Amino acid sequence: MDNDVLKNIKARRSLRAYTGQQVSAADLDTILEAAAYAPSGMGLQTWHFTAVQEPQLLAQLNERIKQAFATSDDPHVRERGLSDSYCCYYHAPTLVIVSNVPTQWWAAMDCACALQNIFLAARSLGIGSCWINQLGQTCDDPGVRQLLTRLGVPADHKVYGCAALGYAPDGVVFKDKKLKEGTITIVR
Numbered sequence: 421m422d423n424d425v426l427k428n429i430k431a432r433r434s435l436r437a438y439t440g441q442q443v444s445a446a447d448l449d450t451i452l453e454a455a456a457y458a459p460s461g462m463g464l465q466t467w468h469f470t471a472v473q474e475p476q477l478l479a480q481l482n483e484r485i486k487q488a489f490a491t492s493d494d495p496h497v498r499e500r501g502l503s504d505s506y507c508c509y510y511h512a513p514t515l516v517i518v519s520n521v522p523t524q525w526w527a528a529m530d531c532a533c534a535l536q537n538i539f540l541a542a543r544s545l546g547i548g549s550c551w552i553n554q555l556g557q558t559c560d561d562p563g564v565r566q567l568l569t570r571l572g573v574p575a576d577h578k579v580y581g582c583a584a585l586g587y588a589p590d591g592v593v594f595k596d597k598k599l600k601e602g603t604i605t606i607v608r
C-alpha cells in the first residue's frame with residue numbers, strides 16, 4: 421500500500437518544459453528548508469543553496485555556460501555551446517544551485533540528498549523540477565565563476581547540481597517509468 425510520501429516519490433518526474441509562472445516566495449522557502457533538512461556527511465551541512473529567480477541573470481548564466489562549452493574538445497558539448505536555442509535549464513523560472521566545499525569526498529553525496537529533497541518537496545507542492553548538471557562541468561570556467569560569485573555561490577565551493585523549478589505547460593505527458601530489472605537483491 422502507498423502512503424502519501426511513497427505516492428509523491430513515485431509521481432516525481434523530470435520536467436523539461438516550463439510555463440512562465442514563477443514559484444512563490446513561500447513555496448521557494450518551503451523547498452529550500454526541505455533541502456536543508458537532508459542528511460549530510462557528519463552532519464556538517466557545508467552546502468549552500470543559491471536560488472535564482474531573475475530571468476536575465478539566468479539567461480546570462482546559460483550564455484556563460486555555452487561560452488565554456490563552445491571551447492570543449494567533445495563535439496557534442498561544443499555543439500550545445502554553439503547552438504542558438506540551447507538552454508540548459510529549459511527556461512525554468514527558478515534555478516537552485518547546490519554547491520559544497522570539495523574538501524570532503526562525500527560533498528557530491530550531500531548535494532544529491534539535498535537535491536532529491538528539493539525535487540520531492542516541489543512535487544508535493546505541485547511544482548515540477550529537473551536536475552540540471554551543466555554547472556558541474558563549468559563552475560570553474562572563469563566567466564561562469566565570475567557570475568556565480570555575483571549570484572552568491574561561495575568562492576571555495578564547487579557546484580554539484582542544480583534544480584530547475586516551475587510549472588508544467590498544459591498537455592505535458594511523461595513516459596511511463598519502467599524500472600530496470602535486476603537492481604535489487606534481498607538477503608534474508
Ligand SMILES: Cc1cc2nc3c(=O)[nH]c(=O)nc-3n(C[C@H](O)[C@H](O)[C@H](O)COP(=O)(O)O)c2cc1C
Nearest residue numbers: 432433434435436508550551552553554581594597
Ligand atoms: C546526477 C544526475 C544528473 C542529471 N542531469 C540532467 C541534466 O543535466 N539535464 C536533464 O535534463 N536531466 C538530468 N537528469 C535527469 C535524468 O535524466 C532523469 O532523472 C532520468 O532520465 C529519469 O527520469 P525521471 O527523473 O523522470 O524519473 C539528471 C539526473 C541525475 C540523477
